[in-house]
Amino acid sequence: MAGGIDVILQVLIWGLYAGCIYILLAIGLNLIFGVMKVVNFAHGELLMLGAYITFTFYALSGFNPYVLLAASVPTLILAGVIIERLCFRPILGTGKLNEIFISIGLIYIIQNAAALIWTDEWRIIHSPYEKITLSIFGVNMPLDYLIIIITTILILIVLYLFLRKTRLGKAMRATSQNRKGAMLMGINVERMDMLSFGIGAGLAGAAGTLWVVSGQVFNPYMGSIPAIKAFAIVIIGGLGSIPGAIIGGLIYGIAENFAIFTLGGAWKDAVSFIILILVLIIRPTGIFGESAE
Amino acid sequence: MKSLLDSPRNRMYAIIACLLMALVLPILFGLNLYILTVLILMVIFIIYASSWNFLTYTGQGSLGHAAFFGLGGYISAMVASASGISPYITMLVGGGAAALVGLFIGVICVRLKEWFLAMVTFGFAIIIQTLMVSQFAGVTGGWDGIAAPRLISSAVPNYLLVEYYSIVLIAALVVLLFWLILRSRIGLAFAAIRENETEARAAGIDPVRYRLFAFVVSAYFSGVAGALEIHHLGYITPEIFSVDISFWPIIYSISGGLGTLAGPIVGTIVITVLWDGLQTLGITYARFIIIGLLLVLIIIFLPKGLISLPDRIRKYLEGRQKTS
Secondary structure, eight states: OOOOHHHHHHHHHHHHHHHHHHHHHHHHHHHHHHHHOOOOTTHHHHHHHHHHHHHHHHHHHOOOGGGGHHHHHHHHHHHHHHHIIIIIGGGTTSOHHHHHHHHHHHHHHHHHHHHHHHOSSOBOOOOTTTTOEEEETTEEEEHHHHHHHHHHHHHHHHHHHHHHHSHHHHHHHHHHHOHHHHHHTTOOHHHHHHHHHHHHHHHHHHHHHHHHHTTOOBOTTTTHHHHHHHHHHHHHHOTTOHHHHHHHHHHHHHHHHHHHHHHOGGGHHHHHHHHHHHHHHHOTTOSSOOOOO | OOOTTOSHHHHHHHHHHHHHHHHHHHHHTTTOHHHHHHHHHHHHHHHHHHHHHHHHTTTOOOSOTHHHHHHHHHHHHHHHHHHOOOHHHHHHHHHHHHHHHHHHHHHHHTTSOHHHHHHHHHHHHHHHHHHHHTTTHHHHOGGGOEEOOOSSOTTSTTHHHHHHHHHHHHHHHHHHHHHHHHHSHHHHHHHHHHHOHHHHHHTTOOHHHHHHHHHHHHHHHHHHHHHHHHHHHTEEOGGGGSHHHHHHHHHHHHHHOTTSSHHHHHHHHHHHHHHHHHHHTTOOHHHHHHHHHHHHHHHHHOTTOGGGHHHHHHHHHHHHHHHO
């Protein structure tokens, strides 16, 4: 392999970009888990919905696809709130297996509703900037990658400010730290459930838009692979930890791209599992996770 | 009022009635080939769903059993094609391969909390699929798959009927074996672990060992079921690792009733009838949506599954009688 600092930098940039989409998914998962202590296995399907909503609005309006974040995120927030209200709230606390299996029903419903609406063929849209490549320190970086990285950072900053500075965000963090305590302090924890699920779904919607914009193909069944990667990141970073999800996402994206670079593209999806197993053997609760309950 | 099936004698009569029904059913339908095929796949899925359900006795849940189903199928197909031995024997080898991989996954996962286990198994089947079509494409034929010898040569008269009876026999034996395990000390240990792990530990039960045992047994018979299916179909492709195949046993078991022997059987029969009924009505994608909705509704409103439905209805009627 022609090693060298520029090659490593190049792979790092690919990893950074790949990590961004996974980070958005993983943070959503962790936010929901933190507050509700539920893992939403249909999270990849929310990303898929985000992708299709972007696709539909793009086909209808022809706007710059990045602007369509303003369509996919609110739609998905609404979808998340509805899903939480109708499916997860009735079964919260009735047993972990129930909470796991209800997402399976959701996966079926969402995937096939999407297949009914948009048919199951693979689709792709093209970003207006897809031909522009920047050259930084001798490394090629498509403009889209740069925009995606910056967009993700902006979303993370907004999320950080929301969680740290607003009353609602503080209430959410309180609920995630101690549900009973939060309830005693007069926080409406059920509203927090709804909010966390909404925000988690909105982040998945943003990930869906970025997925589409970066020129990756999608169909109604594409959600499971990114979801698995998000799970790997959640396990690396620790269940429920948002900083863990960011660091885990970066580690994951970079590791994946180094694996593709050195082993070949066929390993792309298998890598997630190998990383997962390594982490689980070394530290079953994740690198940054708290010890098991 | 006690439930009709509470006495062991009644229960035995019910089981015998079901078995007789299973034997007579294809003849009632005049050996219709379509019905026979549906019945064969249904009984195979009863084995698969029962094996999956075996895991839930220890409080574990897997979202990736297609890995074992598919591995059992692939290994059995390869061994049978290479050696010419009857699929009825090679399926045991296929199950063994699935159990070995199950042991590997189990060793990593049994110490994990439910969420981690579900996340790892969710990805596992898809990762195996990726490996099968890329790294091992030379032996597995990639996406095209490979041919698998038939269970019984189509030269035999009424071969589908013979196949059906043999699979019913295997299913009955598997369920019997699960029943024997569950009524032994092992079954008690499972229940103890499921209800309260700390107390089980205090009572001298090693949860890791029993969970691992459940995982391996479950993987083994899922592998056998997978082998039966592909030897029935006559070919195998990596589609066998798809998320659907992982989810079917879950849907069957939940709709029937988790953690009971009858649950997966009832669930498989009801959902299969519903599924094929909807197909004859010409409904395709919407079928999945209907099944998904049904699953969500059952989890919310009937958490013990369809087998608890008669009791629920009776209680409801009794309640009405009292008020009137």
